[in-house]
Each structure stands twice: as structure tokens, then as C-alpha cells.
Amino acid sequence: MDKNYHSVIIGAGMSGLAAGIRLAQYGKRVLILEKHHLVGGLNSFYSRLGRKFDVGLHAVTNFVRQGIKQSPLNRLLRQLRLTRELFDLCEQNSSRILVGGQALCFTNDFSHFEQQVAEQFPRRIDAFRQLVTRIRHVESHPLEPFVSARKILQEQLQCPRLEDILLLPILFYGGSREDDIDWTSFSILFCSIFLEGLARPFEGVRRILRLLTQRFRELGGERRMRCAVERIDIREQKVRGLVLQDGSYLKAEHILSSIGYVETMRLCGRGDQARASAGKLAFCESIAVLKEEPRELGWDDTIVFFEEQERFHYRQPPGLVGPSSGLLCLPNNYRYGLDRRLPEGILRITQLANADRWKAILADEGPEAYARAKREQAHALFEKAKKILHFLHPSAEAKTPQLLDLDAFTPYTFERFTGHINGAIYGTPHKVFSGQLPFVEGLQLCGTDQGYLGIIGSMLSGISIANRHLRQG
Ligand SMILES: Cc1cc2nc3c(=O)[nH]c(=O)nc-3n(C[C@H](O)[C@H](O)[C@H](O)COP(=O)(O)OP(=O)(O)OC[C@H]3O[C@@H](n4cnc5c(N)ncnc54)[C@H](O)[C@@H]3O)c2cc1C
Structure with missing residues (x-):
């Protein structure tokens, strides 16, 4: 040794x-x-x-197309002496952010998202463009002490709905504190999701x-x-x-x-x-295997970030799983090319979860009760996912997906396998x-x-x- x-x-x-x-x-x-x-x-x-x-x-963020030199993805490839072909990154189809019944679509082409903001928030589009310019100039060294992204968005946009629409994907992809994130991390994540884009290797x-x-x-x-x-x-x-x-x-x-x-x-x-x-924001995720490809069911989104209430809440839930916000991922809906299809349909849904509650079931009621709660939540999450997708694709409502398998992870699963206290994925x-x-x-x-x-x-x-x-x- x-x-x-x-x-x-x-x-x-x-x-x-x-x-x-x-x-x-x-x-x-x-x-x-x-x-x-x-x-x-x-x-x-x-x-x-x-x-x-x-x-x-769910998605490799920071995707840029061939030829764009200055980007985190290319810096990564250069430093590790790897080529982009080796990663086999295939672009997303399109994704959505749904808050209180209002949906905005985004793709790997930022102008599409900008257009959506202009159409749905015509009086805030100038403020949004100024915000994006400000984000582009943020140094990638996070600031100490904490600078609230929520506060900057409030001041800049003066539109709670648009503020929530921007915060929803960013907090679900990196939020370690309730309802807010530091301004530099917000800006880095904004660039990596919206200005760059989402992709996935076929495998x-x-x-x-x-x-x-x-x-x-x-x-x-x-x-x-x-x-x-x-x-x-x-x-x-x-x-x-x-x-x-x-x-x-x-x-x-x-x-x-x-x-x-x-x-x-x-x-x-x-x-x-x-x-x-210690971080306390943890997640439950359920993975459903379907007989059909999501597209056959009329579901063509790649990722859907959702909040069912009028305002977006990103907080540790009092119950086992957070009731109203989360994200769905449909890995089939990346552009793998004509001759490449995943063998089965996959639908993943992630919601906030309470690690203490999950651990208490295990400690107080034993492994069978924990396994039962996990099964129940896996089904509840799957039902929630179908409800969100049916809302977004009302014409697809008649088709019922055939479930081949369903599994779930809880904060306890993450803690057990990765050592992260409370299963807090984004740490402290x-x-x-x-x-x-x-x-x-x-x-x-x-x-x-x-x-x-x-x-x-x-x-x-x-x-x-x-x-x-x-x-x-
Ligand atoms: C459900 C879920 C969905 C996600 N989706 C995305 C996504 O779509 N896009 C994205 O970019 N990111 C996503 N992430 C986040 C991404 O996975 C993480 O940010 C990233 O993998 C963190 O890597 P890391 O090396 O910092 O930490 P970790 O992956 O936590 O690596 C730490 C390692 O240390 C090991 N370890 C712990 N304690 C010890 C010990 N005492 N001795 C030895 N080894 C130890 C652990 O087993 C682990 O392998 C997701 C994460 C989860 C859980």
C-alpha cells in the first residue's frame, strides 16, 4: 500500500x-x-x-455545434485530449418549461427561445435581452458573498412569471438552496442550457x-x-x-x-x-419503461420542466415527494439519426423529495414499508408525468402507454450509493x-x-x- x-x-x-x-x-x-x-x-x-x-x-448541457471554438465543451475536450465524435452527442428535439399552465419551448437554437419570450411577454422582451447581455458578460468565477439571482431577475424583469420560467430549469439543474441560486452559477447554467444546449450520447x-x-x-x-x-x-x-x-x-x-x-x-x-x-434539497426519480416510443404516443418533447402552481417553488417538501414542480425526461427524443432508435420507450420523472421522511420510514417501519412507499411513489410520479404530457399534448390523450417496468430512486438510494448526505445531489x-x-x-x-x-x-x-x-x- x-x-x-x-x-x-x-x-x-x-x-x-x-x-x-x-x-x-x-x-x-x-x-x-x-x-x-x-x-x-x-x-x-x-x-x-x-x-x-x-x-x-437526462441531458448533457453545454452542447455546441462543430466549429464553435470558445465553449466549455471544447475546453473540456481539449484538456482531456478527446474528440467530440467520441462522445457521440446527439442534439435534443425540443424542450419545454411549463409554469401555471403557460408553456415556453426551447431548442438548441437560442433565437427560438428569444422568439417565444417576445411572443408571450412582448412588454418584457427588451428587459430579457438586457438580462441575456448581462449574463454573457458574467465572469465564470462565482462571487462571494452570495449574490441572489432571484433578486437580480426581479429587478431586471419585473415579471414574476418570466422570473419563474427562467429559474425553474436552472434550479432543477443545479440549485442547492431553496428558491434561489447565486448569480454566477445562475449565469453559467443559463448559458449551458439556453445559449448552448442539450444533447445525449445514443448509449x-x-x-x-x-x-x-x-x-x-x-x-x-x-x-x-x-x-x-x-x-x-x-x-x-x-x-x-x-x-x-x-x-x-x-x-x-x-x-x-x-x-x-x-x-x-x-x-x-x-x-x-x-x-x-449540509444540503437538504434531494430528489425522487422514477423511470418508466414503455412498450411504445414516446413519439408514438404523441409526446415529442425531450425535457419538460414543470410547475403546476401559479408560482414556482423549489423547497424541501414536507411530504415524501414535492407535490407540484419537477422535470420529465424522454431520452428517446434526441436526434440519434434515422437508423438509431432506443429499443424501448423511456420516461423519467424527477421531483423534490424529503430525505428525512424517507429515512424515517426505513428506520421506524422497516425495509418492507420503505419498498412499498417507493413503489407507490414510482406509480404516483408516473401518473403525474402522464398528466403533464397529456396537458401539453391534448390530442394524444386517447393513447394509453403500456408499462413494461417501473423503478424509482429516493434520496436514501442516492445517499447509500454515492455517500452524499441527505442524497443532496447539488451538495451544500x-x-x-x-x-x-x-x-x-x-x-x-x-x-x-x-x-x-x-x-x-x-x-x-x-x-x-x-x-x-x-x-x-
Ligand atoms: C437523477 C440525477 C439526474 C441528473 N441529471 C443531470 C443531467 O441531466 N445533466 C447534468 O449535467 N447533470 C445531471 N446530474 C448531475 C450530475 O450527475 C452531477 O453533477 C455530477 O455527476 C457530479 O459529479 P461529481 O464527480 O462532482 O460527484 P459524484 O458523482 O458524487 O462523485 C463522487 C464519487 O465519490 C464516491 N465516494 C463517496 N464517498 C467516498 C469515500 N468515502 N471513499 C471513496 N469514494 C467515495 C462516490 O461513490 C462517487 O462515485 C444528475 C444527477 C442525478 C442524481
Whole structure:
């Protein structure tokens, strides 16, 4: 165990893998430790009844077409020395935002969305265009202290409905605090969803994971699976090593942790100090396998972000699942090309969930009650998804989808498989933008809690922290 590694990375999610590749490209000896038997973390996959299901990926954000040079996607490809063909990114069909019965459509062509805003909010279009100009000029370094995006939208747009329409997809794709997000993160996500766009590899997340793991291996990177880190050994304010779950000790002077801020503080024996910062916004997701392609049912949207009430609420729900807002994803509705079709129809629906409530069922009533609640919620979410889609496509109402399989994940599932406290996908609201934990030398954070969100964001975070690490020797 006493091999001399330049860096040890905790976690084989998107950020950990990207950081590992970047360091290994420079000939550094790198080891990734992962507690699960699969790579990918929040963006992984699993098998059930002979089918493979993606866990994370609804949409790869930041999609730009060939020829556009300055973009996060191209920066990522350059830094990892990968070509865009390898990712096989296929563009979305079109997506919708539905608030209080009003729907706006967007595609990967921003002018289409702008046109929709002009048609539905003719008196706010100038303010919207000014907002977009302001967003384009935001530096991609998040601001401290917190600057409220909600407040800026209120002042700039003076239109609660349009404010909600813009916040809905952005909070569902990266909101770690209730009803708001910091202005820089809002702007980064706005660019990645609306000004750039959404895409998906035909094969889903497995394509990306295979690419990353192959590249890491080719470069000589080492990986240990089912190898959870129990403790980070810190003495005289310096990292000295890691204690692993099996009790063994691994010497290490440079550690990159991708597991989250509060989770990393726990490993450093400072969990009490950080506990209050733990994120509490978690989700339930249900995945329905259908006999029909969604298009055959008249459903041609790629993603639908919805809020059934008049105002958008993004809060921890009091019940197991948040009642009125969420998002639907129809992975069949990407442009894979004429000769490529997913074998079955897939409909995913995600809503906010209360981690404490789910864990209480398990603790107080046992695994059977938990499994029953999960099944019930999976059906309730599926019914909700059909209701939303029927509202958007009233002429398709006569066709009833035939359900082949239905599964669900709860906040407990996410916590159990990825270690994120409360199953909070977007981590703590108190991001560590520098990646540096002040009390210790040799330990840095990468991934979601460094403030860069989603698949592309977390990989870029891993790369930027690895680059800094390389500069420091
Ligand atoms: C349902 C869902 C839908 C999503 N949809 C999208 C989407 O459509 N588009 C998008 O861009 N993003 C999406 N995301 C978000 C995206 O998946 C994440 O932002 C990204 O994967 C985060 O990567 P990460 O490397 O920062 O963290 P993680 O993926 O959490 O990686 C951390 C890794 O560390 C491991 N680990 C934890 N503790 C330990 C330990 N003690 N020892 C060793 N290993 C440990 C975990 O098992 C995990 O593999 C979605 C996420 C979910 C859950």
C-alpha cells in the first residue's frame, strides 16, 4: 500500500475521473479510490431485469455545434485530449418549461427561445435581452458573498412569471438552496442550457464513462473499486495519508476529494463543524419503461420542466415527494439519426423529495414499508408525468402507454450509493469556490461543491483543480 503516488483522488465520479486523466497526462502517478463497484457516482447506471438504466444523465448541457471554438465543451475536450465524435452527442428535439399552465419551448437554437419570450411577454422582451447581455458578460468565477439571482431577475424583469420560467430549469439543474441560486452559477447554467444546449450520447452515460475510464487506464492511472476512504490523516495541518475501510493505511501528501464539502470534512474528523452546511434539497426519480416510443404516443418533447402552481417553488417538501414542480425526461427524443432508435420507450420523472421522511420510514417501519412507499411513489410520479404530457399534448390523450417496468430512486438510494448526505445531489449551498480547505495543506475539493455543476461542470472542476495542482508541482 505504500506506493508513492503524486495524488490520490477520492471518488470515481465525473470530476474525479477527469482530474485523474489530467494528472496522468502529465506523467503523474495517480490513484482513484471509489467506494462503489461502479464508476460514475451521481452519473452512473445499473441493471434491472436485463435492462441497463442511467441514473444521472437526462441531458448533457453545454452542447455546441462543430466549429464553435470558445465553449466549455471544447475546453473540456481539449484538456482531456478527446474528440467530440467520441462522445457521440446527439442534439435534443425540443424542450419545454411549463409554469401555471403557460408553456415556453426551447431548442438548441437560442433565437427560438428569444422568439417565444417576445411572443408571450412582448412588454418584457427588451428587459430579457438586457438580462441575456448581462449574463454573457458574467465572469465564470462565482462571487462571494452570495449574490441572489432571484433578486437580480426581479429587478431586471419585473415579471414574476418570466422570473419563474427562467429559474425553474436552472434550479432543477443545479440549485442547492431553496428558491434561489447565486448569480454566477445562475449565469453559467443559463448559458449551458439556453445559449448552448442539450444533447445525449445514443448509449447514454455508459459511453462517457467508458471513454473516461479507458483514457485513465491508458495513461497509467490506477483505480481501486469498493475501496471507501474512512479517514484522512492530518497532522501538523498537513495531509499525511488515508485510512481505508478495510483498516489499511495509504500514505498520501496530495488528495483531491470529489465527494462533497461536508462529506470531506467528516473524513477529516470535522463533521460537527460542517454539519449545518449540509444540503437538504434531494430528489425522487422514477423511470418508466414503455412498450411504445414516446413519439408514438404523441409526446415529442425531450425535457419538460414543470410547475403546476401559479408560482414556482423549489423547497424541501414536507411530504415524501414535492407535490407540484419537477422535470420529465424522454431520452428517446434526441436526434440519434434515422437508423438509431432506443429499443424501448423511456420516461423519467424527477421531483423534490424529503430525505428525512424517507429515512424515517426505513428506520421506524422497516425495509418492507420503505419498498412499498417507493413503489407507490414510482406509480404516483408516473401518473403525474402522464398528466403533464397529456396537458401539453391534448390530442394524444386517447393513447394509453403500456408499462413494461417501473423503478424509482429516493434520496436514501442516492445517499447509500454515492455517500452524499441527505442524497443532496447539488451538495451544500455553501460552495468552496477555491477548492481549498483552509485548515489543511495538501487537500483540495473538486466537483459539485467546488461550485461547478452537472456533467460538464463537474469534469471541468476536476480539470481546473488538477491544473492548479500541476502548477504547484
Ligand atoms: C437523477 C440525477 C439526474 C441528473 N441529471 C443531470 C443531467 O441531466 N445533466 C447534468 O449535467 N447533470 C445531471 N446530474 C448531475 C450530475 O450527475 C452531477 O453533477 C455530477 O455527476 C457530479 O459529479 P461529481 O464527480 O462532482 O460527484 P459524484 O458523482 O458524487 O462523485 C463522487 C464519487 O465519490 C464516491 N465516494 C463517496 N464517498 C467516498 C469515500 N468515502 N471513499 C471513496 N469514494 C467515495 C462516490 O461513490 C462517487 O462515485 C444528475 C444527477 C442525478 C442524481
